[in-house]
Amino acid sequence: MSEDKKDHDASGLDRRNFLKAGAAGIATAGAAGAGMNTAMAAPEPPGETPRINSKTGIRTAIVTDAQLNMGPFLAKEFAKRKYNLVIADVQKGLPDELRKLGAPDVLVVPGLEQEGPNNEGKPGAIQTVVDAAMEKFGGFDSVFIRTAWHGGKNILEETTENMQLSFDQNCMAVMYALQAVLPPLVEAGGGQVVVQTSATGEKPHPGLVSYSVMRAAANMMCRCAALQVADKNVCVNAVGTNFMNYPGFKHTLGADKDPKIMEALLAEIPLGRLGETSEAAHFAMALLDGHNMYTTGNFFPVAGGFNHTGM
């Protein structure tokens, strides 16, 4: 194995490095007479106790949306496992609950509060959360990012306005978030990120083009990011939900008012029911708690079997 690695590096033309670094990287590698990974030790498997980036000696998690959907449940899971927490857009009463559940310290970062699903389409929004986490705890280990704009029409009726909104909030927001959270994790030598996207980013939802298309974009963004930082021991995955049982989802579809719509909706779902956001949180936790550092660049649906209907 190490001989293979050496041969690879000696060529200055590591296959993986060309795709990551492009022509400029190849030129540099060629000039230096070695590949780009020469100085890198391969990441090691986690031991019984997961690594800790925070200078407090306590594992620390960021949850960018602790208001809606799976964020509050994830925060509670972290609290039960004695994590320090950095949370934004926070559900009423949640910080006290997290402390009672066992979180040694809870930092609420203001400025991201909003009605409805989170929108971090502006550069710098998630950076303020990261800066606050670094200042208070000197590092963090696990990051859950949720950004969302819900809407759209079919291809024949879709509008430039919807597409731009979806681009800003379902795609660019993910880029800005990754650009904020990845550098400290790379610098620290490891960590995990889960981005909540949508099952419709993998399986087309033809009646919601702008949503489905920009969730596909966000999924690819996570995959590109994962490959970029994989040799730095940082894992990035996307969890794509659909049919979550929370008020926003039912309201968007009108299913909170019309039982016919709810009936049609349930007929789409192999499992025949809406999903609980606590279920999605339970799944995401297995990608965030540091005990499995060998899954990265993937998209995972939590959508009642929707992604495989018709197959």
Add this chain to the structure above:
Amino acid sequence: MSEDKKDHDASGLDRRNFLKAGAAGIATAGAAGAGMNTAMAAPEPPGETPRINSKTGIRTAIVTDAQLNMGPFLAKEFAKRKYNLVIADVQKGLPDELRKLGAPDVLVVPGLEQEGPNNEGKPGAIQTVVDAAMEKFGGFDSVFIRTAWHGGKNILEETTENMQLSFDQNCMAVMYALQAVLPPLVEAGGGQVVVQTSATGEKPHPGLVSYSVMRAAANMMCRCAALQVADKNVCVNAVGTNFMNYPGFKHTLGADKDPKIMEALLAEIPLGRLGETSEAAHFAMALLDGHNMYTTGNFFPVAGGFNHTGM
């Protein structure tokens, strides 16, 4: 089968229709007491002679980029098969060559000329081509769309500017093109569309985030569009190339000047060579010539095996 269809319609809750039409469609269907497809006959298989939409009685093809990459070869293939042609951004001397090869009539639509890869990011660009085709030939059967902006950086360095350019030209341009070409095909009762995207829309290219991500978006756009018009006998597919042997590709990577870059590039490609644009055109033709109307909503790589490296 017809009994099943009837039961399905009677419920007013056709599974497919909910995803296509959303809550508004369900409400309408419920009010009418029937599904949305009641009046539709199922599409029929093509006979030995493919259908013809044009009032000239001659099959007619639109090629939006007849300047670069596979467009000129596709136009020549159509000409050999005696299609009328509607072409934009045209290679010098191509119209005469198409007539010599057998095209009864060649319509050159001005206004899309440009240096480098095509950019139809403005609404209405492809509409002018469609309008010209309808006016001259009264219909068209086959459409090849190419739009492209090439560039990007890795996730840690990617810029808002690159993302917006890629969004406009690799994603929105595809939406505008589909919105221009689909209505006449739906109205006429059938047709085929191929959109050239990129193999990096399926397999991540981590060094070119804005490109890879917006090609993933375009692929999803094609899949959503395909599902929307499938029961109208209109097929939409994406063909994603990579490593095409034409000047623009090599220049973008710097491979036209530095043999080390070309060597690194070839090491990425299982087939060990660049692909000819004529090969991509040959493949696309099988999705455009009307003899197979049972493939839609797919993404096909023409990329030397790149999409399966590492698997």
